[in-house]
Amino acid sequence: MLAIAAAIFMLVPVASAMRVSPMVLEIESRGTNASARIEVQNLNKGNLPFQVRILQIQFGKDGNMTETPADDKFLVFPPQGALPPGGRQVIRLQWVGDAEIATSQAFYVAVEQLPVPLDPVAKDGLGAQVQVLYNMRALLVVAPPDSKPDVSPASVRQVNYQPPALPGAAESLSMQDGVEVTLRNEGRRHAMMSNFGWRLEGKDRDGKYLRVDVSPDELIKAIGTGYVPPLGERTFRLPVPGFGPEPVKLTFIQ
Template identity: 50%
Template sequence: MFSNFQRTAVRSAFVATALVAGAASVYAMRVSPMIVEMTTTGSDAVARVEVQNLNAGKLPFETRITRLSFDENGVPSETPADADFIVFPPQGMLPQGARQVVRLQWVGGADIPTSQAYYLSINQLPIPVDQTAGAQAAQVQVVYHMKALVVVAPPNAQPNVAATAVKTIDYQPPAAKQGDPLPPTVPGVEITMKNTGRRHAMMSALKWVLEGKDVAGKSMRILISEEDLNRVVGSGYVPGGGGTRIFRVPLVKAFGPGPITVKFVK
């Protein structure tokens, strides 16, 4: 049921921009992991992210850190925050197939009130134009920018997430690819969650159990797996400190009128 649905909420971001340049090579990279959870103190105040050059040619890159905040629908806004981390190396040059471990060390203070979210951006830099190639050799050079989600939590903090509202909706699946018509709507639910704990929560790491009555008035129970949730809502990030998120998910069968309860289980 969920296999054709794309991730629609907080997720690790991937952006490609094209520049007119003289180099003919097309570059690509892999960044792993794409979600990093840290704490402000102890061994987890340090993390490592690996960058790999997948294609032919050299891969010059630089790193940037931005602080994230999300609205209730998971739309992020970013502000520069390089001073909150020591990143080493901050830039590099990878030969074909090479890997580089980028080390992150939190230096933003040990007493933050709640988890803080960031993007670690790995930005490919354009190769200088070969001035001897001539105007006819100019081609499009594609550079890739990848972003890993980094979340830093206070030590010993815990999340406390509850569903504060649940309602049935007509869920609109996304188009198979850009420009295609939208497929028909399917049954779904909209769930509002609030996290009163000090630590963030990754709700796609849990199963969601929905219980209510179907359109005929019979009891109905639907379990949504971690795999299905990751396809639809990404990581399911809910910020701490009273943070609120709204998630919309498709269902295999419609609930009828009446209350719907949501439980989260490992």
């Protein structure tokens, strides 16, 4: 069985046998800021063997995400190890890819628990053993030095949508009254849009003025980091009810 902590864009916490921190890292493609460190902690009662893999993330026009192995773009030390109960290991990540990348590039740092030999099954054949292996993924973004994001709302409207089910939960059948926001980034650097507060202004279904302020903490729960790629778009849906069919204005609050 495989349990995945989706700590990349939605930051969904799950009970696990290990902890990885931080879950979001930002570095640059050259200079003194071209490296990062993450720490792996064993929360299990037994030994924790693990390996580290790097996957590049790219978004298509339809919003779907693809992953491509990218271990050759980083020097990872150590690339694997084994932790005793309660043990910790700091992993160093050094960018060795193109120093002159044109735009930000996003990656998963996947820390994967490795299987260990199991005790023999009982001779009567009635015994059964299952290993639960955990795969913790952190978001690592490499950006060109001196680059900047340039994000603006491309579309903001009321929408009824089906919220995604939480890991391990049954799929929700109820529709959510909310707001769909498409953000366009015309800069060469990525943006983490849950670092800001969002102010939504428009009219409710009766034509009356309606304003809703969404805090960074609320945004993290709804959309995770709010990552918007450079020279690209991303669409988010927020559980903010009450707006009518007219366009909604979005501003960002520092």
